[in-house]
Amino acid sequence: MSREKLLEKLKMKAVEPKHGEQFNDLLRYVFNITRHDLQSVGWEEGEIAQAKLPVLEQADVLGWFNGDQLVSQLAVYPFQVNIFGKAYEMGGLTGVGTYPEYSNLGLMNKLMRQALANMRERNQSISYLYPFSIPYYRSKGWEFISDKISFQLKDTQLPKLRHVPGNIERVTIQHPDIKRVYDRFARQTHGAMLRSELAWEEYLRWDLEDMTAGIYYDSRNEPTGYLLYWIEEEVFHLKEMIFINQEARDGLWNFISAHFSMITSVKGYTYTDEPLSFLLDDGEIKETIAPYYMARIVDIHLFVKQYPFQSQESDIRLTLALHDPMLEWNQGTFTLTVNRQGEGQLGKGGGTPEAELDIQTFTTMLMGYKRPTYLQRIGRLHAEESSVHLLERLIQRQEPYFSDYF
Known part of the structure; x- marks a missing residue:
């Protein structure tokens, strides 16, 4: 045919x-x-x-x-x-x-x-995906916005016990305090998934039946951290460690270290720009960083309207030329205006563009994964130094955290 x-x-x-x-x-x-x-x-x-x-x-x-x-x-x-x-x-x-x-x-x-x-x-106004073909999804307008760091440490490299006023309780992975802690964490963490029931189902869909959880409770019996894990062939596999503060982090690592006689190593992942090695007494561990999730702005007008730019001493205007391989409403010349409170608007049209970039670069820049100065240096953002400095002032400095998979 x-x-x-x-x-x-x-x-x-x-x-x-x-x-x-x-x-x-x-x-x-x-x-x-x-x-x-x-x-x-x-x-x-x-x-x-x-x-x-x-x-x-x-x-x-x-x-x-x-x-x-x-x-x-x-x-x-x-x-x-x-x-x-x-x-x-x-x-x-x-x-x-x-x-x-x-x-x-x-x-x-x-x-x-x-x-x-x-x-x-x-x-x-934004879409996330896990790329099974990076070039393909880049050609459709998606770009990386988060990293995944895999780590492995030997039992002898486990951190020393630190005094904490709270305690750990082992529970099933369905315990409601796990969702309470994660929701609190996600609402204060840039880039994170705000997990609905559907998101939780997807996150735990393929996990082993013998996975369990440990929840850290502080001195007021408030849950402030948890970890999801399983032990197999003397390896402590850490699926997720979430903590609200350093006390909870120390308490969770105390719990892992308490398995010293049962395990030979710990394997897990982190999703921030903070390598684990710096936090350990013996930091000579194996860590592998890889790009993880991609995103693309779907509607630039709505995204910018919601976006919390940094507050400024005076109103700011910047004319942009944007390119999108898929969506005509994201293409053309636009004027970005940001008031002193950091509230932005993107209007169609304007004078001569002061910066030119594609939707992939626009997305990763506004998400904070890559800074304007770096994007200009590698040729992804075409702009004069004054415009780059302006974007640096407008965009908050925090890399996205994203640990989910769907």
Whole structure:
């Protein structure tokens, strides 16, 4: 069949719960998930279909159909993230895949354009995703906004016990105080997911059944930190460590160090720009940094309107030339105005642009992952020094934290 006739047969429409089996079959095919993979994390055949029903019921799932057969798809979760203290509606892109016999027909490009338009209608001014192909998603307007640091330390490198007034309680991973601590943490941490029930389900979906939790309670019996972990073959695997203050951090590390006689090493992850090695007495540990999640601004006008710029001594105006490979409403010349309170507006038009950049650079810059000075130095931001200095003054200095996966 010719390419043109095949395209005529295809129809884009919503993927509904009744298409659940096809949705899962396509996911498993494109991500090469086998029955053995599912069983290794405690899943039985058929359970993944039931587990993914919330996606089809709560997310915006679009697909191309050849008759009744689903051949290409993507899903957008309705999430929220904290951006410099403001709660933003975020479209979490996932479940992206096309059967190989339908590749190179432009199907995914059209699905993405429609999904981004739908995000804009739902006031989701930013989108996050985990990239399975970095060049591909960069070409669609996404850019890195967070890192993941993997670490491994030997039992002899565990930190010495520090006195803390509180105590640790071991509990199941469903304990309500875990969500209480995380919510408090996320609302004071730039870039973090504000986890809804759906976000929690996704975060814990593939975890082993024998994973457990430890919660740190301070002297007033308030939960201020927790860790999720499991022990396997004398290795302490740390999935997540969340703490509100240094006392809770010390208490959690005391708990890990108490396993000295049971383990030979600790493996885990951090998601900040603070390497663990600096905090240890013996800092000669193995740490590997890798870029983690990507994001793209969906609607520049709404994003800037919500964005908390740094307060200034006087009102500021800056004319920008923006480029977006997917969305026409993000392209052109715009004038950014920011008042003394740090409230911004982006208007269409203006004089000669004082800075030129693409949506990828605009996103990573406003998220604080890369600074304007650095972006100018590597040729991603084209601007005079005065404009770069102005952007440096406007954008807060804090790198994003993001530890979720969906």
